[in-house]
Amino acid sequence: DSGVTQTPKHLITATGQRVTLRCSPRSGDLSVYWYQQSLDQGLQFLIQYYNGEERAKGNILERFSAQQFPDLHSELNLSSLELGDSALYFCASSATSGQYNEQFFGPGTRLTVL
Amino acid sequence: AQSVTQLGSHVSVSEGALVLLRCNYSSSVPPYLFWYVQYPNQGLQLLLKYTSAATLVKGINGFEAEFKKSETSFHLTKPSAHMSDAAEYFCAVSTEAAGNKLTFGGGTRVLVKP
Numbered sequence: 001d002s003g004v005t006q007t008p009k010h011l012i013t014a015t016g017q018r019v020t021l022r023c024s025p026r027s028g029d030l031s032v033y034w035y036q037q038s039l040d041q042g043l044q045f046l047i048q049y050y051n052g053e054e055r056a057k058g059n060i061l062e063r064f065s066a067q068q069f070p071d072l073h074s075e076l077n078l079s080s081l082e083l084g085d086s087a088l089y090f091c092a093s094s095a096t097s098g099q100y101n102e103q104f105f106g107p108g109t110r111l112t113v114l
Numbered sequence: 115a116q117s118v119t120q121l122g123s124h125v126s127v128s129e130g131a132l133v134l135l136r137c138n139y140s141s142s143v144p145p146y147l148f149w150y151v152q153y154p155n156q157g158l159q160l161l162l163k164y165t166s167a168a169t170l171v172k173g174i175n176g177f178e179a180e181f182k183k184s185e186t187s188f189h190l191t192k193p194s195a196h197m198s199d200a201a202e203y204f205c206a207v208s209t210e211a212a213g214n215k216l217t218f219g220g221g222t223r224v225l226v227k228p
Contacts (some may be wrong), residue, residue, distance in 0.1 A: 102160055
């Protein structure tokens, strides 16, 4: 158990819908990262937040957005869903934003878009 | 830009045999390198990391990896495979220029035969 929690574990929805994925980082970790794992794209970095502020952006679609709240939990919002958004979405956390810090991964949310 | 190539998407080894997973990276600046393992229906767990100290890095579960700058490689080895090593393994790179963002290779799935 990494200490990072993600809810829900599974999500099935239809095209065009909007969903919210939630992540609670390890106690004391200030940085949260979101990654997408799909069969065709592999594991890709989406976005990073550090203590409530956006720190880095990767291959995140405009239909996707995220935020980190004062209690440090984070939410990833996916809207106008397409079939190709079906993937495993991971959240990871680290103590700070520096590169030496190990990222601890949550169990993921499996999103299926029908 | 940074990138990672893992040679072989699938590797099959016999129990007790050497496990060798290949990883080559591309980076214009000194990299930080990681190996993660993903068991079925679980998140990613860090096996080991290279952060410019010793070039031979020992990790958990008997795995180790050697950083070879001249070959831009960071291959993962384990002298004797165990059935519990069956999983998918990911090599990843981060650099100071890219912040703490992890760029992953395509992954190598390991099958261990009795």
